Amino acid sequence: MSPLIILDGVTVSRGGRRVLDSANLRLEAGERLALVGPNGAGKTTLLRTLIGLEKAEAGTITAFGAERRTERDFRPVRARAGFLFQDADDQLFCPTAIDDVAFGPLNLGLSAKAAAEKARAVLERLHLSHLAHRITHHLSGGEKRLVALAGVLAMDPEVLLLDEPTNALDDVHYGRLNEILANLPVAMIIVSHDRRFLHRLSSRVVALQGGRLHPAAFHSHPHTHDHLHIHLEGGEGDHRH
Ligand SMILES: Nc1ncnc2c1ncn2[C@@H]1O[C@H](COP(=O)(O)OP(=O)(O)OP(=O)(O)O)[C@@H](O)[C@H]1O
Numbered sequence: 001m002s003p004l005i006i007l008d009g010v011t012v013s014r015g016g017r018r019v020l021d022s023a024n025l026r027l028e029a030g031e032r033l034a035l036v037g038p039n040g041a042g043k044t045t046l047l048r049t050l051i052g053l054e055k056a057e058a059g060t061i062t063a064f065g066a067e068r069r070t071e072r073d074f075r076p077v078r079a080r081a082g083f084l085f086q087d088a089d090d091q092l093f094c095p096t097a098i099d100d101v102a103f104g105p106l107n108l109g110l111s112a113k114a115a116a117e118k119a120r121a122v123l124e125r126l127h128l129s130h131l132a133h134r135i136t137h138h139l140s141g142g143e144k145r146l147v148a149l150a151g152v153l154a155m156d157p158e159v160l161l162l163d164e165p166t167n168a169l170d171d172v173h174y175g176r177l178n179e180i181l182a183n184l185p186v187a188m189i190i191v192s193h194d195r196r197f198l199h200r201l202s203s204r205v206v207a208l209q210g211g212r213l214h215p216a217a218f219h220s221h222p223h224t225h226d227h228l229h230i231h232l233e234g235g236e237g238d239h240r241h
């Protein structure tokens, strides 16, 4: 099978600075690619470039078997690649959580009823049914993140582009996200500073440095450390590991 996404010599500048500099990348079907790099390295820029939100000055982007250049070329890519934004506030815009989750399926042509049903099913799968009718901008940071993820999954994406998916999640939701992603049979690019999460999920690691992607590997060594827990004073506390 040919790769789902290929970047070939792609250069992108932001604010007059070259962020991607002749970058190459291939994402194969079913692959879970971890993308790491320091703050400001260009990880978000790279994900945005893949779906045409940033313009490549040089190089070619191939997605789902076709070269993509124009806004028109990228529209179908956005329908097939689910992008979880680094900041959920940039992603959510409907009055209630369920409207937001239903928006993608509606946009893909489902009827209002079918889209609402789909949204309900995805919220349930993520154990988020209790948030369905809450006002989106009143949700907590973690709740927003989860509703945004529900919106992405509701579109049945063929590829997931996840920008710091574990940000702002508590232990329970962190575990649930891990489990959901581990069981999704789609290719994904996961941008994260969370090495434990990446190690569990990904099949390959690349590091973005100097505007280019370099093969990387997890390295672990025995390490003695303390587990830090927070307990309620005088009561039963949280004792998860
Ligand atoms: N809207 C913008 N205008 C100008 N420059 C920008 C803009 N967004 C990002 N940049 C610059 O592009 C570079 C890459 O930013 P990007 O957000 O892709 O980094 P990142 O690797 O995702 O970092 P982080 O780990 O902090 O999320 C940074 O130097 C940043 O300052």
Ligand SMILES: [Mg+2]
Binding pocket: 043, 044, 045, 086, 163
């Ligand atoms: Mg980023």
